[in-house]
Amino acid sequence: MNLPKSQAEGIANVLTEALPYIRAFHGRTLVVKYGGAAMRDEALKHKFARDLALMKLVGMNPVVVHGGGPQIGAVMDKLGIPTRFVDGMRVTDTATLDVVEMVLGGRVNQEIVALLNHQGGRAVGLTGKDGQLIRARKLKLTRPGAELAAPEIINIGHVGEVEAIDARVLNTLIQAGFIPVIAPIGTGTGGESYNINADLVAARVAEALQAEKLILLTNTAGILDAEGATLPKLSVQQAEQLIAAGTVTSGMLPKVRCALAALAGGVGSVQIIDGTEPHALLLEIFTNAGIGTQITAAGTETA
Numbered sequence: 001m002n003l004p005k006s007q008a009e010g011i012a013n014v015l016t017e018a019l020p021y022i023r024a025f026h027g028r029t030l031v032v033k034y035g036g037a038a039m040r041d042e043a044l045k046h047k048f049a050r051d052l053a054l055m056k057l058v059g060m061n062p063v064v065v066h067g068g069g070p071q072i073g074a075v076m077d078k079l080g081i082p083t084r085f086v087d088g089m090r091v092t093d094t095a096t097l098d099v100v101e102m103v104l105g106g107r108v109n110q111e112i113v114a115l116l117n118h119q120g121g122r123a124v125g126l127t128g129k130d131g132q133l134i135r136a137r138k139l140k141l142t143r144p145g146a147e148l149a150a151p152e153i154i155n156i157g158h159v160g161e162v163e164a165i166d167a168r169v170l171n172t173l174i175q176a177g178f179i180p181v182i183a184p185i186g187t188g189t190g191g192e193s194y195n196i197n198a199d200l201v202a203a204r205v206a207e208a209l210q211a212e213k214l215i216l217l218t219n220t221a222g223i224l225d226a227e228g229a230t231l232p233k234l235s236v237q238q239a240e241q242l243i244a245a246g247t248v249t250s251g252m253l254p255k256v257r258c259a260l261a262a263l264a265g266g267v268g269s270v271q272i273i274d275g276t277e278p279h280a281l282l283l284e285i286f287t288n289a290g291i292g293t294q295i296t297a298a299g300t301e302t303a
């Protein structure tokens with residue numbers, strides 16, 4: 001049966017609109033951070049996996065780094081372990097670290113791998129321990145002290161930051177046609193484990209792979225200004241001002257900070273998008289009407 005003319009035109013338009021993006025990103029690496037909030041809805045998860053499988057099929061090299069805050073929180077509640085956050089980072093004692101390793105490295109990671117494989121992708125799950133992908137060190141969080149006082153050092157336990165990324169295992173997987181799916185757990189020089197904010201890992205992985213784009217999926221329409229309106233485009237300077245002004249706080253802080261670091265490290269552009277929108281990734285990658293907030297070194301538009 002033939003399509004009605006108007007519908008056929010619509011479909012043809014969508015496909016031709018995608019063409020320049022398919023060409024621009026062919027053979028390029030795109031690092032996608034998949035956040036906890038966008039991971040809770042079943043239908044959304046399948047759409048995300050489809051989008052990613054499509055990216056791979058048309059010749060892009062997507063790499064996934066995932067969080068899992070809500071999933072960790074749910075297990076913590078079941079076990080009766082209290083949860084606390086400082087500046088968007090989970091305070092991680094030894095009991096919490098066990099839960100993080102089990103939930104992130106096990107359940108959540110393998111669920112994403114299974115979803116991608118179900119959509120025809122070939123996904124391989126790993127934590128930062130595999131192939132010594134993520135070398136980590138303890139994160140030292142400080143807060144400015146009052147007036148002349150020294151900065152306050154806040155101990156948030158087994159929370160790490162990335163010291164170095166060894167991308168060899170990723171390059172091997174990408175070259176062989178696999179989609180790497182990374183749980184943000186790193187190893188210290190003494191073999192100890194660290195829970196690392198997934199945004200930080202995604203940014204460092206993007207830098208190590210010199211990715212064309214770093215896409216952070218979250219649960220807001222992008223970076224919001226003080227009035228709650230989405231900011232479509234930001235320069236590095238504008239983003240720094242938003243942090244200084246206290247407009248960017250909590251979970252958005254590590255995102256914006258690491259976005260700036262990634263850009264300084266050579267990543268083409270960073271996009272913060274609403275992962276609770278169906279097919280957010282597809283719309284961002286394949287259409288003219290990109291969504292969310294784009295941060296670029298110059299604040300000018302890129303593909």
Ligand SMILES: Nc1ncnc2c1ncn2[C@@H]1O[C@H](COP(=O)(O)OP(=O)(O)O)[C@@H](O)[C@H]1O
Nearest residue numbers: 035036037218219220223224247248249251252
């Ligand atoms: N200026 C801002 N714009 C958007 N979100 C912000 C801003 N400042 C703080 N946030 C908070 O950051 C949250 C996103 O970070 P987080 O909760 O860690 O989610 P994710 O699982 O995606 O990492 C938002 O839901 C919002 O509550």
Ligand SMILES: [Mg+2]
Nearest residue numbers: 067069088251
């Ligand atoms: Mg977060």
